[in-house]
Amino acid sequence: NRSSQVITCKAAVAWGPGKELVMEEVELSPPQPMEIRIKVVCTSLCRSDVTAWQSQLTPIFPRIFGHEASGIVESVGQGVTEFQEGDHVLTLFTGECMTCRHCLSTQSNMCQVLGLERRGVMHSDQKTRFSIKGEPVYHYCAVSSFSEFTVVHSGCAVKVRSDVPLDKLCLLSCGVAAGLGAAWKVADISKQSTVVIFGLGTVGLSVALGAKLRGASHIIGVDTNSDKFEKARLFGITDLINPTDHEEPIHQVIKRKTNGGADYAFECVGDTGTVTTALLSCCDGWGLTVTLGVPKVEPEVKAHYGLLLSGRTLKGSLIGGWKPKSDIPKLVDMYIRKEIPIDQFITHDLQFADINKAFELMIGGKCLRCVIHM
Ligand code: CXF
Ligand code: ZN
Numbered sequence: 001n002r003s004s005q006v007i008t009c010k011a012a013v014a015w016g017p018g019k020e021l022v023m024e025e026v027e028l029s030p031p032q033p034m035e036i037r038i039k040v041v042c043t044s045l046c047r048s049d050v051t052a053w054q055s056q057l058t059p060i061f062p063r064i065f066g067h068e069a070s071g072i073v074e075s076v077g078q079g080v081t082e083f084q085e086g087d088h089v090l091t092l093f094t095g096e097c098m099t100c101r102h103c104l105s106t107q108s109n110m111c112q113v114l115g116l117e118r119r120g121v122m123h124s125d126q127k128t129r130f131s132i133k134g135e136p137v138y139h140y141c142a143v144s145s146f147s148e149f150t151v152v153h154s155g156c157a158v159k160v161r162s163d164v165p166l167d168k169l170c171l172l173s174c175g176v177a178a179g180l181g182a183a184w185k186v187a188d189i190s191k192q193s194t195v196v197i198f199g200l201g202t203v204g205l206s207v208a209l210g211a212k213l214r215g216a217s218h219i220i221g222v223d224t225n226s227d228k229f230e231k232a233r234l235f236g237i238t239d240l241i242n243p244t245d246h247e248e249p250i251h252q253v254i255k256r257k258t259n260g261g262a263d264y265a266f267e268c269v270g271d272t273g274t275v276t277t278a279l280l281s282c283c284d285g286w287g288l289t290v291t292l293g294v295p296k297v298e299p300e301v302k303a304h305y306g307l308l309l310s311g312r313t314l315k316g317s318l319i320g321g322w323k324p325k326s327d328i329p330k331l332v333d334m335y336i337r338k339e340i341p342i343d344q345f346i347t348h349d350l351q352f353a354d355i356n357k358a359f360e361l362m363i364g365g366k367c368l369r370c371v372i373h374m
Pocket of ligand 1: 174
Protein backbone atom coordinates (compact mmCIF):
# COMPACT_ATOMS: atom_id res chain seq x y z
CA ASN A 1 0.00 0.00 0.00
CA ARG A 2 1.72 3.12 -1.30
CA SER A 3 -0.19 5.43 0.98
CA SER A 4 1.79 4.17 3.96
CA GLN A 5 5.24 4.36 2.44
CA VAL A 6 7.98 6.95 2.42
CA ILE A 7 9.15 7.59 -1.13
CA THR A 8 12.22 9.34 -2.47
CA CYS A 9 12.11 11.74 -5.36
CA LYS A 10 13.92 14.69 -6.89
CA ALA A 11 13.22 18.16 -5.58
CA ALA A 12 14.73 21.59 -6.26
CA VAL A 13 15.91 22.66 -2.84
CA ALA A 14 16.77 26.22 -1.83
CA TRP A 15 19.51 26.15 0.80
CA GLY A 16 19.54 29.86 1.58
CA PRO A 17 18.05 33.21 0.53
CA GLY A 18 18.75 33.86 -3.13
CA LYS A 19 20.91 30.76 -3.50
CA GLU A 20 20.48 28.82 -6.71
CA LEU A 21 18.18 25.81 -6.28
CA VAL A 22 19.90 22.44 -6.07
CA MET A 23 18.39 19.19 -7.35
CA GLU A 24 18.38 16.85 -4.39
CA GLU A 25 17.08 13.42 -3.63
CA VAL A 26 14.53 13.96 -0.85
CA GLU A 27 12.46 11.65 1.30
CA LEU A 28 8.74 12.35 1.28
CA SER A 29 6.43 10.98 4.00
CA PRO A 30 3.21 9.26 3.19
CA PRO A 31 0.13 11.48 3.32
CA GLN A 32 -1.05 11.90 6.90
CA PRO A 33 -4.75 11.85 7.82
CA MET A 34 -6.75 14.10 5.46
CA GLU A 35 -3.70 14.69 3.24
CA ILE A 36 -2.93 13.56 -0.30
CA ARG A 37 0.33 12.82 -2.05
CA ILE A 38 0.53 14.26 -5.55
CA LYS A 39 2.74 13.51 -8.53
CA VAL A 40 3.44 17.03 -9.73
CA VAL A 41 2.99 17.25 -13.50
CA CYS A 42 3.66 20.94 -14.11
CA THR A 43 4.41 23.93 -11.96
CA SER A 44 4.79 27.51 -13.07
CA LEU A 45 6.94 30.09 -11.38
CA CYS A 46 5.11 32.96 -9.68
CA ARG A 47 6.79 36.20 -8.61
CA SER A 48 5.94 35.52 -4.98
CA ASP A 49 8.10 32.35 -5.02
CA VAL A 50 11.01 34.56 -6.01
CA THR A 51 10.14 37.16 -3.37
CA ALA A 52 10.05 34.56 -0.60
CA TRP A 53 13.24 32.88 -1.86
CA GLN A 54 15.10 36.23 -1.87
CA SER A 55 13.77 37.46 1.44
CA GLN A 56 16.27 37.81 4.27
CA LEU A 57 13.49 38.67 6.73
CA THR A 58 12.26 35.24 7.73
CA PRO A 59 14.75 32.75 6.40
CA ILE A 60 13.27 29.26 6.47
CA PHE A 61 15.76 26.91 4.83
CA PRO A 62 16.34 24.39 3.36
CA ARG A 63 13.04 24.86 1.62
CA ILE A 64 11.09 23.69 -1.41
CA PHE A 65 9.25 26.57 -3.09
CA GLY A 66 6.50 26.42 -5.71
CA HIS A 67 2.78 26.96 -5.20
CA GLU A 68 1.27 27.14 -8.70
CA ALA A 69 0.92 23.55 -9.82
CA SER A 70 -1.05 20.76 -11.41
CA GLY A 71 -0.68 17.09 -10.71
CA ILE A 72 -2.15 13.64 -10.28
CA VAL A 73 -3.08 12.09 -6.95
CA GLU A 74 -0.63 9.29 -6.15
CA SER A 75 -2.06 8.20 -2.80
CA VAL A 76 -4.47 9.43 -0.17
CA GLY A 77 -4.24 9.56 3.60
CA GLN A 78 -6.67 8.26 6.14
CA GLY A 79 -10.12 9.84 6.05
CA VAL A 80 -9.83 11.30 2.55
CA THR A 81 -12.99 10.65 0.53
CA GLU A 82 -12.86 13.62 -1.83
CA PHE A 83 -9.88 12.35 -3.86
CA GLN A 84 -8.80 9.08 -5.37
CA GLU A 85 -5.57 7.89 -6.86
CA GLY A 86 -5.39 9.16 -10.46
CA ASP A 87 -7.47 12.31 -9.94
CA HIS A 88 -6.21 15.44 -11.66
CA VAL A 89 -5.73 18.31 -9.23
CA LEU A 90 -4.53 21.86 -8.85
CA THR A 91 -2.78 22.87 -5.66
CA LEU A 92 -4.14 25.68 -3.49
CA PHE A 93 -1.79 27.95 -1.54
CA THR A 94 -4.76 28.94 0.57
CA GLY A 95 -7.16 26.11 1.23
CA GLU A 96 -10.74 25.58 2.25
CA CYS A 97 -11.71 23.49 5.28
CA MET A 98 -15.38 24.03 4.33
CA THR A 99 -16.52 24.41 7.94
CA CYS A 100 -14.91 27.47 9.56
CA ARG A 101 -16.58 30.86 9.82
CA HIS A 102 -14.86 32.12 6.68
CA CYS A 103 -15.52 29.02 4.60
CA LEU A 104 -19.19 29.28 5.58
CA SER A 105 -19.37 32.95 4.63
CA THR A 106 -19.94 33.88 1.01
CA GLN A 107 -17.83 36.97 1.59
CA SER A 108 -14.47 35.45 2.34
CA ASN A 109 -11.89 32.98 1.11
CA MET A 110 -9.68 33.36 4.17
CA CYS A 111 -10.04 29.89 5.65
CA GLN A 112 -9.11 29.95 9.33
CA VAL A 113 -7.78 26.40 9.31
CA LEU A 114 -6.01 26.01 5.97
CA GLY A 115 -5.20 29.66 5.20
CA LEU A 116 -1.86 30.92 3.94
CA GLU A 117 0.90 28.92 5.66
CA ARG A 118 4.00 31.02 6.28
CA ARG A 119 6.16 28.97 8.60
CA GLY A 120 7.19 26.25 6.21
CA VAL A 121 5.32 23.40 7.87
CA MET A 122 2.06 21.52 7.36
CA HIS A 123 -1.14 22.91 8.85
CA SER A 124 -2.13 19.81 10.79
CA ASP A 125 0.96 19.08 12.90
CA GLN A 126 3.44 21.93 12.25
CA LYS A 127 5.88 19.39 10.82
CA THR A 128 7.45 18.86 7.40
CA ARG A 129 6.81 15.92 5.10
CA PHE A 130 10.12 16.37 3.28
CA SER A 131 13.55 15.49 4.59
CA ILE A 132 17.10 14.89 3.40
CA LYS A 133 18.89 12.15 5.31
CA GLY A 134 16.33 12.60 8.08
CA GLU A 135 16.79 16.39 8.39
CA PRO A 136 13.67 18.48 7.73
CA VAL A 137 13.22 20.36 4.47
CA TYR A 138 10.59 23.08 4.79
CA HIS A 139 7.48 23.69 2.73
CA TYR A 140 6.26 26.84 1.03
CA CYS A 141 2.59 27.81 1.37
CA ALA A 142 1.99 24.16 2.32
CA VAL A 143 2.33 23.28 -1.38
CA SER A 144 6.04 22.95 -2.34
CA SER A 145 5.57 22.00 -5.95
CA PHE A 146 9.22 22.24 -7.05
CA SER A 147 9.41 18.53 -6.42
CA GLU A 148 8.45 15.45 -8.42
CA PHE A 149 6.01 14.56 -5.64
CA THR A 150 4.51 16.56 -2.79
CA VAL A 151 2.06 16.12 0.06
CA VAL A 152 -0.72 18.63 0.64
CA HIS A 153 -3.79 18.80 2.86
CA SER A 154 -6.84 17.61 0.94
CA GLY A 155 -8.32 21.05 1.59
CA CYS A 156 -5.36 22.57 -0.28
CA ALA A 157 -6.11 20.95 -3.62
CA VAL A 158 -9.01 21.05 -6.02
CA LYS A 159 -10.07 18.25 -8.33
CA VAL A 160 -10.29 19.24 -12.00
CA ARG A 161 -11.65 17.46 -15.05
CA SER A 162 -9.17 15.10 -16.61
CA ASP A 163 -9.64 16.12 -20.25
CA VAL A 164 -7.68 19.36 -19.96
CA PRO A 165 -3.90 19.66 -20.40
CA LEU A 166 -2.30 20.04 -16.99
CA ASP A 167 0.56 22.11 -18.41
CA LYS A 168 -1.91 24.92 -19.10
CA LEU A 169 -4.15 24.47 -16.10
CA CYS A 170 -1.42 25.07 -13.54
CA LEU A 171 -1.73 28.81 -14.26
CA LEU A 172 -5.17 28.75 -12.66
CA SER A 173 -3.60 27.69 -9.39
CA CYS A 174 -2.44 31.25 -8.70
CA GLY A 175 -1.60 34.05 -11.15
CA VAL A 176 -4.35 33.97 -13.77
CA ALA A 177 -7.07 33.10 -11.24
CA ALA A 178 -5.89 35.95 -9.00
CA GLY A 179 -6.11 38.56 -11.74
CA LEU A 180 -9.44 37.43 -13.16
CA GLY A 181 -10.97 37.22 -9.69
CA ALA A 182 -9.76 40.69 -8.77
CA ALA A 183 -11.45 42.07 -11.90
CA TRP A 184 -14.66 40.05 -11.75
CA LYS A 185 -15.28 39.17 -8.15
CA VAL A 186 -13.46 41.70 -6.00
CA ALA A 187 -13.92 44.84 -8.14
CA ASP A 188 -16.84 43.54 -10.21
CA ILE A 189 -15.79 45.87 -13.05
CA SER A 190 -18.69 47.40 -14.90
CA LYS A 191 -19.09 48.11 -18.60
CA GLN A 192 -17.63 51.30 -20.05
CA SER A 193 -15.49 51.90 -16.99
CA THR A 194 -11.91 53.11 -16.79
CA VAL A 195 -9.27 50.86 -15.29
CA VAL A 196 -5.62 51.41 -14.41
CA ILE A 197 -3.31 48.48 -13.77
CA PHE A 198 0.10 48.84 -12.12
CA GLY A 199 2.45 45.99 -13.03
CA LEU A 200 2.09 44.12 -16.31
CA GLY A 201 3.16 40.62 -15.39
CA THR A 202 0.82 37.65 -15.47
CA VAL A 203 -1.33 38.98 -12.64
CA GLY A 204 -1.70 42.48 -14.10
CA LEU A 205 -2.45 41.13 -17.59
CA SER A 206 -5.05 38.76 -16.14
CA VAL A 207 -6.75 41.79 -14.60
CA ALA A 208 -6.61 43.44 -18.04
CA LEU A 209 -8.16 40.40 -19.66
CA GLY A 210 -10.91 40.38 -17.03
CA ALA A 211 -11.52 44.11 -17.55
CA LYS A 212 -11.67 43.71 -21.32
CA LEU A 213 -14.15 40.83 -21.04
CA ARG A 214 -16.32 43.03 -18.81
CA GLY A 215 -16.37 45.74 -21.46
CA ALA A 216 -14.17 48.36 -19.80
CA SER A 217 -13.70 51.22 -22.22
CA HIS A 218 -10.26 52.39 -21.20
CA ILE A 219 -7.59 50.12 -19.71
CA ILE A 220 -4.36 51.85 -18.80
CA GLY A 221 -1.29 49.77 -18.07
CA VAL A 222 1.66 51.09 -16.07
CA ASP A 223 5.07 49.42 -15.91
CA THR A 224 8.66 50.61 -15.64
CA ASN A 225 9.71 47.92 -18.14
CA SER A 226 8.58 48.93 -21.63
CA ASP A 227 9.45 45.45 -22.94
CA LYS A 228 6.13 44.38 -21.43
CA PHE A 229 4.08 46.71 -23.57
CA GLU A 230 3.82 44.68 -26.76
CA LYS A 231 2.29 41.70 -24.99
CA ALA A 232 0.09 43.96 -22.89
CA ARG A 233 -1.83 45.17 -25.94
CA LEU A 234 -2.87 41.59 -26.69
CA PHE A 235 -4.64 41.44 -23.34
CA GLY A 236 -6.72 44.53 -23.93
CA ILE A 237 -4.57 47.33 -22.54
CA THR A 238 -5.46 50.42 -24.51
CA ASP A 239 -2.98 52.88 -23.11
CA LEU A 240 0.54 52.23 -21.84
CA ILE A 241 2.56 54.37 -19.48
CA ASN A 242 6.17 54.01 -18.39
CA PRO A 243 6.63 56.20 -15.28
CA THR A 244 10.30 56.68 -16.11
CA ASP A 245 9.24 58.62 -19.22
CA HIS A 246 7.40 61.23 -17.15
CA GLU A 247 8.60 64.01 -14.93
CA GLU A 248 5.34 64.66 -13.13
CA PRO A 249 3.90 62.13 -10.67
CA ILE A 250 2.24 59.32 -12.58
CA HIS A 251 -1.13 59.68 -10.86
CA GLN A 252 -1.40 63.14 -12.39
CA VAL A 253 -0.89 61.70 -15.86
CA ILE A 254 -3.59 59.11 -15.15
CA LYS A 255 -6.01 61.69 -13.75
CA ARG A 256 -5.64 63.75 -16.89
CA LYS A 257 -6.25 60.77 -19.14
CA THR A 258 -9.32 59.69 -17.18
CA ASN A 259 -11.03 63.01 -16.53
CA GLY A 260 -10.27 63.01 -12.80
CA GLY A 261 -9.23 59.47 -11.99
CA ALA A 262 -9.96 55.88 -12.93
CA ASP A 263 -12.99 53.95 -11.71
CA TYR A 264 -10.72 51.09 -10.67
CA ALA A 265 -7.01 50.77 -9.90
CA PHE A 266 -5.15 47.49 -9.40
CA GLU A 267 -1.79 47.10 -7.69
CA CYS A 268 -0.02 44.09 -9.23
CA VAL A 269 3.60 45.05 -8.57
CA GLY A 270 3.95 44.16 -4.94
CA ASP A 271 5.06 47.58 -3.78
CA THR A 272 3.30 49.55 -1.09
CA GLY A 273 4.37 52.87 -2.60
CA THR A 274 2.46 51.81 -5.69
CA VAL A 275 -0.61 51.14 -3.54
CA THR A 276 -0.53 54.82 -2.61
CA THR A 277 -0.08 55.80 -6.26
CA ALA A 278 -3.03 53.57 -7.18
CA LEU A 279 -5.23 55.24 -4.58
CA LEU A 280 -4.19 58.65 -5.90
CA SER A 281 -5.00 57.52 -9.44
CA CYS A 282 -8.60 56.51 -8.88
CA CYS A 283 -11.46 58.96 -8.75
CA ASP A 284 -13.28 60.62 -5.88
CA GLY A 285 -16.61 59.19 -4.84
CA TRP A 286 -16.42 55.58 -5.97
CA GLY A 287 -12.79 55.00 -6.99
CA LEU A 288 -11.74 51.51 -5.92
CA THR A 289 -8.17 50.32 -5.49
CA VAL A 290 -7.60 46.57 -5.30
CA THR A 291 -4.29 45.15 -4.13
CA LEU A 292 -3.00 41.83 -5.49
CA GLY A 293 0.77 42.20 -5.20
CA VAL A 294 2.94 40.89 -2.40
CA PRO A 295 5.24 43.66 -1.07
CA LYS A 296 8.92 42.88 -1.38
CA VAL A 297 10.29 45.39 1.11
CA GLU A 298 8.29 48.08 2.94
CA PRO A 299 5.15 46.38 4.29
CA GLU A 300 3.31 49.50 5.47
CA VAL A 301 0.83 51.35 3.27
CA LYS A 302 0.87 55.13 3.52
CA ALA A 303 -2.09 57.22 2.48
CA HIS A 304 -3.42 60.63 3.35
CA TYR A 305 -6.82 60.22 5.02
CA GLY A 306 -8.18 62.74 2.52
CA LEU A 307 -8.06 59.97 -0.07
CA LEU A 308 -10.62 58.07 1.98
CA LEU A 309 -12.64 61.14 3.01
CA SER A 310 -13.17 61.68 -0.69
CA GLY A 311 -14.92 58.33 -0.94
CA ARG A 312 -12.24 56.01 -2.28
CA THR A 313 -12.05 52.37 -1.19
CA LEU A 314 -8.93 50.29 -0.67
CA LYS A 315 -9.59 46.57 -0.87
CA GLY A 316 -7.18 43.67 -0.55
CA SER A 317 -7.48 40.29 -2.19
CA LEU A 318 -5.96 36.85 -2.18
CA ILE A 319 -6.37 34.59 -5.20
CA GLY A 320 -8.92 37.02 -6.60
CA GLY A 321 -11.38 36.46 -3.79
CA TRP A 322 -12.28 33.07 -5.26
CA LYS A 323 -13.40 30.21 -3.07
CA PRO A 324 -10.93 27.92 -4.75
CA LYS A 325 -12.69 24.55 -4.37
CA SER A 326 -15.90 25.73 -5.95
CA ASP A 327 -14.71 28.52 -8.22
CA ILE A 328 -11.54 27.19 -9.90
CA PRO A 329 -13.39 24.35 -11.69
CA LYS A 330 -15.63 27.05 -13.22
CA LEU A 331 -12.53 28.79 -14.60
CA VAL A 332 -11.40 25.45 -16.03
CA ASP A 333 -14.74 25.17 -17.85
CA MET A 334 -14.31 28.70 -19.19
CA TYR A 335 -10.89 27.73 -20.52
CA ILE A 336 -12.43 24.74 -22.32
CA ARG A 337 -15.06 27.01 -23.85
CA LYS A 338 -12.18 29.24 -25.04
CA GLU A 339 -13.41 32.12 -22.91
CA ILE A 340 -10.07 32.62 -21.18
CA PRO A 341 -6.85 32.25 -23.21
CA ILE A 342 -4.54 30.82 -20.56
CA ASP A 343 -2.01 29.69 -23.18
CA GLN A 344 -1.17 33.30 -24.05
CA PHE A 345 0.41 33.77 -20.64
CA ILE A 346 2.92 30.97 -21.19
CA THR A 347 6.12 32.43 -22.59
CA HIS A 348 8.46 29.53 -21.76
CA ASP A 349 8.29 25.77 -21.25
CA LEU A 350 11.23 24.38 -19.31
CA GLN A 351 12.37 21.02 -18.03
CA PHE A 352 12.55 20.60 -14.27
CA ALA A 353 16.36 20.36 -14.41
CA ASP A 354 16.40 23.94 -15.80
CA ILE A 355 14.28 25.47 -13.05
CA ASN A 356 16.93 28.07 -12.17
CA LYS A 357 16.50 29.48 -15.67
CA ALA A 358 12.89 30.31 -14.77
CA PHE A 359 14.11 32.31 -11.77
CA GLU A 360 16.55 34.21 -14.01
CA LEU A 361 13.85 35.00 -16.55
CA MET A 362 11.44 36.20 -13.84
CA ILE A 363 14.06 38.40 -12.14
CA GLY A 364 15.09 39.84 -15.51
CA GLY A 365 11.46 40.68 -16.35
CA LYS A 366 11.77 38.51 -19.46
CA CYS A 367 8.79 36.21 -19.09
CA LEU A 368 5.16 35.97 -18.16
CA ARG A 369 4.74 32.37 -17.08
CA CYS A 370 7.49 29.78 -17.33
CA VAL A 371 5.87 26.37 -17.11
CA ILE A 372 8.17 23.76 -15.61
CA HIS A 373 7.54 20.22 -16.77
CA MET A 374 8.46 17.63 -14.16
C1 CXF B 1 1.12 34.53 -2.28
C2 CXF B 1 0.19 35.40 -1.56
C3 CXF B 1 0.85 36.17 -0.47
C4 CXF B 1 1.78 35.38 0.34
C5 CXF B 1 2.65 34.45 -0.38
C6 CXF B 1 1.93 33.68 -1.42
N1 CXF B 1 0.40 33.78 -3.18
C7 CXF B 1 0.51 33.83 -4.48
O1 CXF B 1 1.32 34.34 -5.17
ZN1 ZN C 1 1.52 32.91 -6.82
